[in-house]
Each structure stands twice: as C-alpha cells, then as structure tokens.
C-alpha cells in the first residue's frame with residue numbers, strides 16, 4: 001500500500017463518504033483499510049497503559065476491549081450486571097492473554113456513576129483512555145432513578161459526570177484521552193436543549209437516540225475547546241467517533257428490520273471498533289482534540305443545512321449548562 005499516494009487515498013475516501021451506504025457499511029471499512037493499509041496496535045505496544053471501556057460486555061465495546069488488552073493495555077470494562085461483566089472480563093483475559101477487569105454501573109444512574117468513579121479511582125493510579133461506549137436505542141421511554149429520560153441519562157449526563165470525576169486521573173504527562181462512541185444517526189437530528197429529553201407524547205426511540213448522539217458529539221467538541229481555554233493545553237484530548245453500521249447484539253435487538261435489510265453489508269464488530277481502537281492507541285489522536293471520526297478520518301458534524309442551522313453558540317452554551325445541572329457535575333471548566 002506504500003505506493004498509493006495521499007491524494008489517491010483521499011480521493012477514494014471522498015468517493016466512499018458521500019453516499020452513506022458505501023461509507024457506513026463494510027464497503028467503506030474494507031476499501032479504506034486496504035487503500036490506507038490500516039494496522040492494529042502491535043502486541044505489547046500498549047503495555048503500562050490503563051483504559052476504561054464502558055459497555056465492554058458486548059458488540060463494539062467488547063471488540064475494543066479485546067484489541068486494547070491484546071496490545072498489552074490494562075483494560076477495565078463496565079456493564080450493568082456484575083456477574084455478566086465479570087464473566088466477559090474473565091473470557092477476554094483468557095482470549096487475549098491480557099489484564100481485563102470488570103466494574104459495573106448503569107450509566108444512566110448518576111449515583112451509580114459516582115460509585116463507579118470512586119472504585120476506579122481506588123483501583124487505578126493512572127488512566128490513559130476513558131471510552132464512553134455504553135449505549136442503547138430503546139423503543140419505549142424509560143426513566144432513570146433521578147427522573148431523566150434514560151437514553152439521555154445514560155449517554156449524555158452519566159458520561160459527562162464520569163469524565164468530570166475522572167479528569168484528575170486523565171491529566172497525565174503522557175496525556176489522557178476521552179473517547180465517545182456516537183452514531184451516524186445523529187446526522188438526522190438538530191441540536192436540542194429544551195427538548196433534549198423527549199416526553200411521553202410523540203416519543204420515538206430512534207429520534208431520542210439521534211438527539212442524544214448529537215448532544216454527545218457537540219459536547220465532545222465543547223470539552224476540547226473549554227478544556228484548552230481553561231488549562232491552556234491539550235493535556236487531555238477529546239474525540240468522538242461513529243462506528244458505521246456494525247452487526248452487534250445491540251443492533252440485532254433494537255433494529256432487527258434494519259439488520260435484515262442491510263444484512264451482509266453490515267460491518268463486523270471489529271470493523272466498527274477499528275477507529276475507536278486507533279484513537280485509543282495511535283499518536284495521531286494527540287495531534288488534535290474535539291474531532292468527530294469515522295474510519296480514521298475527521299468528518300463534518302453536519303450533513304444537512306437544517307441541522308447546521310440549529311447548532312448556534314447560544315444553544316451550545318445552554319446545552320453545557322443543562323448537562324452540568326442535570327448531570328449533577330461540578331463544571332470543570334469554571335475556575336474558582
């Protein structure tokens with residue numbers, strides 16, 4: 001692949017990116033990985049680094065944990081059920097020969113997230129990478145113990161709170177990374193603040209999911225900007241990515257018709273995890289902050305003018321304030 005020039009690689013990427021069917025399916029991953037000569041992290045290359053992967057019991061999170069542990073990282077996976085999470089950690093340790101440990105927490109329960117942060121602080125003396133991967137699309141509206149809509153609680157408020165609590169562990173000379181697994185589904189949603197949490201009336205799981213994912217990606221960019229403004233450096237970098245469309249237990253249970261239609265074009269979980277693993281392991285991720293990635297390249301935050309129009313500075317500030325308040329977090333970018 002060394003003979004393929006950068007211009008040709010970029011042209012191939014652009015040709016794939018425009019229609020989502022080539023970009024998001026395994027066509028995009030297969031062609032880009034071949035043209036660009038992707039490599040997975042070599043065994044031993046991550047030895048000494050500690051990483052937390054939420055939602056590491058299944059699908060993309062599990063594939064990510066396996067790749068990182070296989071390269072020598074100490075990986076802590078989380079899931080909601082202690083027994084299931086312990087069992088997956090045991091199997092991953094055996095399969096990879098690496099160190100994989102388990103912690104459990106429902107990311108939508110803010111008290112559980114605080115407990116999780118305390119246990120992680122006690123267990124780890126360094127944290128190189130925090131991966132916010134846990135997530136689900138549910139057809140019916142559910143409510144968290146604190147009374148928030150559960151998709152938003154578990155994918156926006158809980159992760160935001162966990163980041164703020166673990167920031168001191170991530171602020172290391174080697175530089176920490178906070179990675180968020182969003183979704184191409186967010187391209188359909190504008191930036192919502194007042195209606196970030198949908199109410200019972202007119203609730204649609206796919207739309208709620210897209211709003212939460214849009215918020216994740218926006219907050220990721222804001223974390224990068226606000227952290228740099230407050231600290232004057234990128235000692236912690238923030239990136240969001242989307243995995244394309246990957247065949248995982250989550251897709252099988254929440255989108256069975258979509259899974260049947262797209263069928264063999266779905267990516268494998270490993271292909272869905274590739275960019276996440278790369279962002280966790282490669283120095284390229286330290287050269288910028290606030291990016292939104294697919295297949296190892298930064299992508300735009302909007303594909304539609306209608307959603308771009310909703311993405312104003314005023315709404316962004318309001319979103320940040322809302323998430324600090326509802327997540328019960330101390331705003332880490334405010335001094336004094």
Ligand SMILES: NC(=O)c1ccc[n+]([C@@H]2O[C@H](COP(=O)([O-])OP(=O)(O)OC[C@H]3O[C@@H](n4cnc5c(N)ncnc54)[C@H](OP(=O)(O)O)[C@@H]3O)[C@@H](O)[C@H]2O)c1
Pocket residue numbers: 054055056057058059060061078079080081084085105106107108133134135136137154181182183184185242243244245246247248249250251272
């Ligand atoms: N697969 C795709 O095509 C695709 C596309 C776009 C985005 N994504 C995103 O990729 C991420 C992983 O999805 P997946 O497809 O791999 O799904 P999956 O196979 O269902 O895995 C989801 C993981 O998240 C955990 N989880 C779910 N809700 C949780 C909660 N409230 N608290 C804590 N953990 C929770 C699950 O753990 P337990 O069940 O053990 O608790 C599981 O480990 C999600 O953020 C999803 O939105 C996936």
